[in-house]
Amino acid sequence: MRTLVRGRLLRSRTLHGFLFTAPLLFLFAAFVIYPMGMGVWFALDADAYRALFSDPIFRQTAINTLWYVGVAVNVKLVLALLLSGILDYPFRWIRVLAALFLIPWAIPALPGILSFRWMLNSQWGIFNYLLTVFGLPSVPWLAQYWTALG
Structure with a gap:
């Protein structure tokens, strides 16, 4: 039971x-x-690969990615190594400099991205406002290929 x-x-x-x-x-x-x-x-599916590699947008995307990996990542690595060497010195102003370098790390990515989109807005962004203050024409920063992707 x-x-x-x-x-x-x-x-x-x-x-x-x-x-x-x-x-x-x-x-x-x-x-x-x-x-x-x-x-x-x-x-x-082999046809999907043929279609992918024949697409010009994919080629340009692959070139942009390789360019970014080859240049941007290595430049950041070298700059980080140089800054770590500089920040190792025992000066008083180094602490302030180290705090300034930690601020972007402490700020989450999304507000930073939104802030840059606001600053680069072609109609009411701060960069175009400063250009018009100095008598220069405004630039559509995020709408043109060379200013958006560089």
């Missing part, structure tokens, strides 16, 4: 555990397992 009661209790706990985890398992399958499976399925 005791084993029968224990068996029901165990099955009841197992059922409750499954019912509590079922929504999470469904979401995991829908948003992780299914996209991974579809990615593998699409990766086996």
Whole structure:
């Protein structure tokens, strides 16, 4: 009789555990397992690769990415090494300089991005306002290829 009661209790706990985890398992399958499976399925299609490599936008994107990785990352690395050497000196003003360098790290990325989009706005951004104050024409910073991507 005791084993029968224990068996029901165990099955009841197992059922409750499954019912509590079922929504999470469904979401995991829908948003992780299914996209991974579809990615593998699409990766086996050779026509997709032909279309991708013949697309001029993909070529330009690949060139921009390689340029960024080759230049921007290495320049940042060299500058970081130089700054770390400078910030190692025991001067009083070095502490202030170190605090100034930590401010961008402490500010989250999204407000920084939105601030730059506001400053570079071609109609009411601060950079174009300063240009018009000095009598220069305003520049559509984010609308032109050479000013947006450099």
